[in-house]
Amino acid sequence: MLTVKNLTKSYEAAHGTVHALSNVNFSVQTGQFASIIGKSGSGKSTLLSLLGALDTPTEGEILVDDADIAKLSGAKQTTYRAHKIGFVFQQYNLIPNLSAIENVMLALEFGGMKSGSKRHKRAQELLLGVGLSDDEQLRKPARLSGGQQQRVSIARALANRPAIILADEPTGNLDSETGKKIFKLLHDLTRKENTTIIAVTHDLDIAGKTDRTFLLKDGTLTLQ
Amino acid sequence: MNVITRGMRGALRSPVRSGAIIAMLAISIGLILAMLVARASVNAKISEVKATTATALTINPAGIQGGMGGGDPLTADQVKTIRNTAHISSVSAILTDQLGTTDTNLTPSFELGSFGKRMMRFDSGSSTGPSTNISGNADGNTEAKTPPAPRTSVTGTTNPSSITPSDKLTSGAMIDGNSSDKVALIGKSLADKNSLSVGSTFTAYGQTITVKGIFSVDNAFENNGIIVPLATLQTLTAQPGAVTNIAATVDSSDNVSSTVASLKKSLGDKADVTSQEEEAASSLAPLESIAGLALAGVIGASIAGATIVLLAMIMVVRERRREIGVIKAIGGSNAKVISQFMTEGMTLTVIGGIIGIVLGIAVSGPMTQSLVSSSKDGAPTNGQQGGPTSGSNKPAVFLRSARTQLTTNVNNVTSTLTPQTVVISIGIVALIAIIGSAVPAWAIARVRPAEVLRTE
Ligand SMILES: Nc1ncnc2c1ncn2[C@@H]1O[C@H](COP(=O)(O)OP(=O)(O)O)[C@@H](O)[C@H]1O
Ligand SMILES: [Mg+2]
Numbered sequence: 001m002l003t004v005k006n007l008t009k010s011y012e013a014a015h016g017t018v019h020a021l022s023n024v025n026f027s028v029q030t031g032q033f034a035s036i037i038g039k040s041g042s043g044k045s046t047l048l049s050l051l052g053a054l055d056t057p058t059e060g061e062i063l064v065d066d067a068d069i070a071k072l073s074g075a076k077q078t079t080y081r082a083h084k085i086g087f088v089f090q091q092y093n094l095i096p097n098l099s100a101i102e103n104v105m106l107a108l109e110f111g112g113m114k115s116g117s118k119r120h121k122r123a124q125e126l127l128l129g130v131g132l133s134d135d136e137q138l139r140k141p142a143r144l145s146g147g148q149q150q151r152v153s154i155a156r157a158l159a160n161r162p163a164i165i166l167a168d169e170p171t172g173n174l175d176s177e178t179g180k181k182i183f184k185l186l187h188d189l190t191r192k193e194n195t196t197i198i199a200v201t202h203d204l205d206i207a208g209k210t211d212r213t214f215l216l217k218d219g220t221l222t223l224q
Numbered sequence: 225m226n227v228i229t230r231g232m233r234g235a236l237r238s239p240v241r242s243g244a245i246i247a248m249l250a251i252s253i254g255l256i257l258a259m260l261v262a263r264a265s266v267n268a269k270i271s272e273v274k275a276t277t278a279t280a281l282t283i284n285p286a287g288i289q290g291g292m293g294g295g296d297p298l299t300a301d302q303v304k305t306i307r308n309t310a311h312i313s314s315v316s317a318i319l320t321d322q323l324g325t326t327d328t329n330l331t332p333s334f335e336l337g338s339f340g341k342r343m344m345r346f347d348s349g350s351s352t353g354p355s356t357n358i359s360g361n362a363d364g365n366t367e368a369k370t371p372p373a374p375r376t377s378v379t380g381t382t383n384p385s386s387i388t389p390s391d392k393l394t395s396g397a398m399i400d401g402n403s404s405d406k407v408a409l410i411g412k413s414l415a416d417k418n419s420l421s422v423g424s425t426f427t428a429y430g431q432t433i434t435v436k437g438i439f440s441v442d443n444a445f446e447n448n449g450i451i452v453p454l455a456t457l458q459t460l461t462a463q464p465g466a467v468t469n470i471a472a473t474v475d476s477s478d479n480v481s482s483t484v485a486s487l488k489k490s491l492g493d494k495a496d497v498t499s500q501e502e503e504a505a506s507s508l509a510p511l512e513s514i515a516g517l518a519l520a521g522v523i524g525a526s527i528a529g530a531t532i533v534l535l536a537m538i539m540v541v542r543e544r545r546r547e548i549g550v551i552k553a554i555g556g557s558n559a560k561v562i563s564q565f566m567t568e569g570m571t572l573t574v575i576g577g578i579i580g581i582v583l584g585i586a587v588s589g590p591m592t593q594s595l596v597s598s599s600k601d602g603a604p605t606n607g608q609q610g611g612p613t614s615g616s617n618k619p620a621v622f623l624r625s626a627r628t629q630l631t632t633n634v635n636n637v638t639s640t641l642t643p644q645t646v647v648i649s650i651g652i653v654a655l656i657a658i659i660g661s662a663v664p665a666w667a668i669a670r671v672r673p674a675e676v677l678r679t680e
Contacts, residue, residue, distance in 0.1 A: 054674040082555025110555035
């Protein structure tokens with residue numbers, strides 16, 4: 001269960017204060033797939049960065065299983081990100097000099113899996129689960145297609161069995177065919193593990209198929 | 225794979241750039257080592273020269289320079305005063321004399337020549353001339369009748385090996401300078417001329433003297449000389465306690481001027497005290513400036529090395545901001561990211577350091593030599609200090625040979641590459657890596673993970 005209360009985020013920019021989020025309230029049940037739509041600059045990425053403890057809110061609460069993650073210290077934020085959250089980015093953001101399997105193993109290392117051989121085995125399973133062959137698993141990101149890279153990134157996000165997956169326009173760089181496949185993959189995998197997903201998307205088709213859809217407009221959130 | 229292996233792989237990610245950084249580092253580290261070696265060798269030589277030459281004192285009786293001039297030799301009391309002066313660590317006393325043809329059965333190994341004739345022009349009539357032999361022994365009449373011949377120098381010394389080092393002995397053994405036995409070391413030319421070998425005897429001052437050793441030096445004058453214990457010559461010439469030259473050593477170069485002052489005070493105008501301190505200081509000046517230069521080089525090259533690592537790491541961190549943000553976003557701690565990037569910096573530094581140290585070892589010898597020889601002209605090297613000299617040139621020879629020895633020492637700076645020097649340069653390399661990585665580490669800690677959500 002994820003509950004957001006009175007969430008506000010403002011940035012101090014050169015030309016004054018930017019109110020990226022104003023008084024946002026919503027909640028998502030465990031295992032639900034929620035989508036967020038909204039124009040560019042409406043505050044979607046800002047919301048995800050707060051939910052994922054990449055940044056701290058100006059005001060408000062973010063309750064994940066009744067713990068307020070808005071008030072975590074730096075070290076606890078890191079642990080929270082490693083264990084509770086899986087991120088999927090529009091630009092995949094894989095580490096370029098690590099192979100696909102090493103990228104997944106890196107997340108497992110941060111998740112606290114000590115044994116290298118266990119990490120290797122788990123990463124292999126995860127990558128097979130998202131459809132990467134043994135050969136493709138050994139390639140560096142530059143030698144994989146966009147769709148393949150996003151699959152690796154999903155495997156990485158799922159690595160530590162997080163409570164919440166946060167996806168910021170995960171299909172934004174993919175053609176619509178591949179985008180639909182990626183969304184289906186996210187959907188199927190998380191259903192199996194009962195993971196909550198909050199995904200930002202431009203694709204209203206996709207948004208229509210999720211459990212709930214929120215609209216962000218100038219930092220204000222409404223349920224569709 | 226852990227932080228360390230990731231860091232090492234990261235360091236070699238872009239071979240051309242890493243290669244360039246490593247090459248620059250290797251050059252500055254090589255320079256650091258070479259400069260350290262140069263400095264150590266030069267400093268070692270400076271203290272060696274200071275310990276030997278700069279602490280040497282010469283004390284001559286007033287008016288006497290070897291066998292020339294007039295006045296009285298130093299007395300036993302004066303020698304005792306010198307020995308008891310504070311900071312005097314060793315004293316070797318010399319009495320010089322000459323043997324004319326009536327004093328000995330030996331034939332000199334060289335001819336009188338025009339120089340010898342000129343030196344002897346006063347001797348025919350007077351027995352009290354300035355360069356007269358032993359007053360008690362001279363017999364004007366007999367001397368006047370003998371055909372003129374060059375004299376043979378006799379040196380009585382408490383320390384024969386300071387005059388003729390034992391490696392100059394071609395046969396026989398050293399004599400004891402503190403005995404009063406009738407024994408002698410004789411020069412090779414003199415021995416050959418008179419068919420003498422170890423165990424042979426000859427006559428001088430009416431006494432029989434046994435040859436204990438034969439020495440050979442590259443000096444015809446000295447090879448015609450005789451060395452006997454000081455007390456022996458004092459007895460033979462009836463001059464108990466008399467000394468015509470003292471070579472004294474001061475315990476430390478810091479005490480030379482005060483010791484000279486107190487000697488001048490206690491001996492008054494009876495003796496001339498000369499130190500080679502100033503001469504040593506001026507000979508050492510170029511070496512000291514090289515040592516200073518080398519230190520500046522070490523500091524400069526260290527700063528250059530640290531700057532190279534610093535700039536390289538800042539470049540790397542700037543370029544890979546997003547990667548740093550991603551690692552943080554997926555749960556990597558600041559400590560992990562920093563260790564990874566520090567390992568990258570260390571890897572470059574260590575590789576550069578290994579190549580640099582090999583480079584430094586290779587160039588340090590020639591570099592030290594060229595630094596030193598460009599500051600001093602290659603001087604002819606006659607390392608013979610002193611010699612069985614007598615006659616007219618004793619102090620001059622002594623000073624000249626001391627100076628040539630100094631020049632030799634100064635030029636013979638052997639590059640001393642000690643394990644200590646290598647350890648110091650490894651320490652500097654580690655310091656460079658730490659300094660060079662500290663600032664980027666600070667920059668890494670400030671990367672906000674939220675930046676990875678931004679799409680440019
Ligand atoms: N670090 C920041 N500093 C200043 N302003 C920011 C920063 N991040 C985002 N913003 C501003 O906040 C608003 C919301 O941005 P964002 O959350 O990225 O929107 P979206 O993801 O919906 O396009 C925008 O006006 C953006 O310019
Ligand atoms: Mg965005």
